[in-house]
Amino acid sequence: MKKIEYLQTGQTARLLDHKTIEEYKIPSLILMEHAAIESIREIKNHICMNQKKICIACGPGNNGGDGLAIARNLIKENIYPSLLIPKIEKMSKDEKIQWDSLSCFDLEIVTDINDLKHFDICIDCLFGNGLSRDITGYYQNVIETINQSGSYVISIDIPSGIHATTGKSMNCHIVSDLTIALDCYKEGLFINDGLTASKKCISVDIGIPHDLHSNFMINETLVKQYLPPRPSHSHKGTYKKALMIGGSQSMHGALYYSAKACYRSGIGTLTCMIPECIYPIFASKISFAMNKVMPCENGYFKEGIVPDLQPYSLISIGNGMSLNKSTIQMVQHVLHSDKTVILDADALWACKDHKEWLNRKETTILLPHIKEMTYLCDASISQILSNPFEIVKDFCRNHPNCILVLKSSLSIIGYKDKIYLLNQPNSALAKGGSGDILCGIVTGLCGQTNDYEKAVVCATYIHNQSVPNLDAACCLPDECIDTIPEIFKKLRT
Ligand SMILES: NC(=O)C1=CN([C@@H]2O[C@H](COP(=O)(O)OP(=O)(O)OC[C@H]3O[C@@H](n4cnc5c(N)ncnc54)[C@H](OP(=O)(O)O)[C@@H]3O)[C@@H](O)[C@H]2O)[C@@H](O)CC1
Ligand SMILES: Nc1ncnc2c1ncn2[C@@H]1O[C@H](COP(=O)(O)OP(=O)(O)O)[C@@H](O)[C@H]1O
Numbered sequence: 122m123k124k125i126e127y128l129q130t131g132q133t134a135r136l137l138d139h140k141t142i143e144e145y146k147i148p149s150l151i152l153m154e155h156a157a158i159e160s161i162r163e164i165k166n167h168i169c170m171n172q173k174k175i176c177i178a179c180g181p182g183n184n185g186g187d188g189l190a191i192a193r194n195l196i197k198e199n200i201y202p203s204l205l206i207p208k209i210e211k212m213s214k215d216e217k218i219q220w221d222s223l224s225c226f227d228l229e230i231v232t233d234i235n236d237l238k239h240f241d242i243c244i245d246c247l248f249g250n251g252l253s254r255d256i257t258g259y260y261q262n263v264i265e266t267i268n269q270s271g272s273y274v275i276s277i278d279i280p281s282g283i284h285a286t287t288g289k290s291m292n293c294h295i296v297s298d299l300t301i302a303l304d305c306y307k308e309g310l311f312i313n314d315g316l317t318a319s320k321k322c323i324s325v326d327i328g329i330p331h332d333l334h335s336n337f338m339i340n341e342t343l344v345k346q347y348l349p350p351r352p353s354h355s356h357k358g359t360y361k362k363a364l365m366i367g368g369s370q371s372m373h374g375a376l377y378y379s380a381k382a383c384y385r386s387g388i389g390t391l392t393c394m395i396p397e398c399i400y401p402i403f404a405s406k407i408s409f410a411m412n413k414v415m416p417c418e419n420g421y422f423k424e425g426i427v428p429d430l431q432p433y434s435l436i437s438i439g440n441g442m443s444l445n446k447s448t449i450q451m452v453q454h455v456l457h458s459d460k461t462v463i464l465d466a467d468a469l470w471a472c473k474d475h476k477e478w479l480n481r482k483e484t485t486i487l488l489p490h491i492k493e494m495t496y497l498c499d500a501s502i503s504q505i506l507s508n509p510f511e512i513v514k515d516f517c518r519n520h521p522n523c524i525l526v527l528k529s530s531l532s533i534i535g536y537k538d539k540i541y542l543l544n545q546p547n548s549a550l551a552k553g554g555s556g557d558i559l560c561g562i563v564t565g566l567c568g569q570t571n572d573y574e575k576a577v578v579c580a581t582y583i584h585n586q587s588v589p590n591l592d593a594a595c596c597l598p599d600e601c602i603d604t605i606p607e608i609f610k611k612l613r614t
């Protein structure tokens with residue numbers, strides 16, 4: 122089973138390294154040794170090293186030190202890599218120690234950069250988290266030669282040249298087949314140039330105490346820990362009464378998907394508040410939910426409606442509502458209540474000029490895609506795409522009772538000062554209706570726990586996994602919803 126995996130910026134990863142060394146008194150050479158041993162274990166899981174010509178390209182810092190520690194540990198297995206090394210006087214303190222520990226072994230040193238073209242495997246230990254400026258000259262030449270070599274390239278910690286926090290290429294960068302992130306994934310691996318710099322990323326444990334981490338990658342292991350239990354001795358009241366507000370003449374499907382996914386995900390009772398004009402079609406498709414039919418005008422909720430929210434403990438609003446004045450009024454009414462609120466789709470647009478409505482005591486869960494995120498912050502789509510982690514953190518700092526899910530092929534969840542990342546791109550979900558399903562699963566899970574942070578994490582994962590075994594182009598939203606039970610079952614075993 123996969124382990125719990127962590128996420129940090131370059132800066133916070135550095136802080137954790139320092140804390141481990143200074144406060145926990147774990148020497149950096151021990152961390153480096155773990156890094157080397159665990160990296161070798163993972164390399165072996167991906168490629169056979171026997172009989173292969175291997176080069177370890179080392180830079181002038183501790184990333185280079187990792188490379189030399191890998192070399193020493195490979196020798197134990199009768200594998201003798203060649204080394205590209207910096208000038209000895211340029212080596213960091215720990216790298217120099219690693220270099221000295223190789224002094225009794227006769228490894229080939231690569232002196233002509235052109236020779237880098239002749240290896241089967243290249244282990245990239247040029248730069249890690251300490252990359253501080255654009256790479257030019259000698260190291261640019263090294264990077265370009267490795268990229269053109271056709272070798273299987275493994276980057277230790279991060280592809281050299283990618284900035285660990287911003288993901289931006291510092292003039293040039295290694296393109297690798299596999300990246301082995303040490304201790305935690307760095308945010309830069311998932312944004313800007315970092316997103317395409319490596320075909321595959323994994324992380325290894327190097328001995329940093331786990332309790333120093335509070336930002337997580339969302340994977341099955343984490344979700345198994347977070348999934349709320351469903352005790353046998355329970356009744357529908359145990360799992361809350363939800364109200365879903367949405368629908369309009371031209372978009373009745375959105376609320377249907379949301380309601381069906383909600384019921385599939387364990388809500389106690391569900392009421393759907395819909396405009397009268399869609400009642401016949403809505404009621405013919407859904408029999409498990411109660412309907413609260415409201416007056417409509419021009420295919421939308423009539424303006425000025427003030428529904429009674431008192432009976433419900435959870436309210437989701439927005440799916441298929443359309444962009445109009447009655448949506449804004451309804452969202453205002455809901456956000457002024459003392460209920461837990463889930464805002465999706467058109468309800469996010471309704472907050473565009475009223476962000477103060479989000480300063481509530483109760484929890485508000487927001488599910489924007491990138492365009493909808495522009496309604497919630499002062500950034501353009503391209504600014505959000507190039508800096509999504511900071512945008513989410515900033516929003517959550519300013520809205521401490523909000524849980525934000527920034528949805529895309531990668532989804533980022535923020536709550537207070539915590540971040541989660543779901544990195545499981547799946548184009549089966551790149552279709553209208555997918556977001557409505559997420560809203561339903563979030564509402565269903567919030568019915569089963571008061572720990573909404575955990576509920577949202579579980580829902581985001583379950584949604585991502587709920588795709589039928591069909592070509593990604595061909596999945597219908599209904600078919601996705603019908604796989605939700607299998608995912609729950611897998612998570613409970
Ligand atoms: N003890 C720990 O914390 C552990 C750390 N670990 C490992 O260490 C890595 C971080 O190590 P690090 O901090 O030494 O930085 P690293 O990335 O090797 O490079 C810094 C060197 O590069 C130089 N340099 C920078 N930019 C440059 C450029 N554009 N062109 C040319 N030179 C440039 C820079 O020079 P300076 O800026 O000082 O002039 C400095 O000499 C981390 O990613 C992980 O792999 C693990 O072993 C676990 C324990
Ligand atoms: N390529 C993809 N990989 C993973 N998840 C995706 C992908 N494309 C879309 N999704 C997910 O599907 C959902 C789409 O939501 P949204 O754009 O609001 O859809 P809609 O409003 O049409 O229902 C989000 O949860 C998003 O994360």
Ligand SMILES: [K+]
Pocket residue numbers: 184245246247248249276277278279280281
């Ligand atoms: K590297």
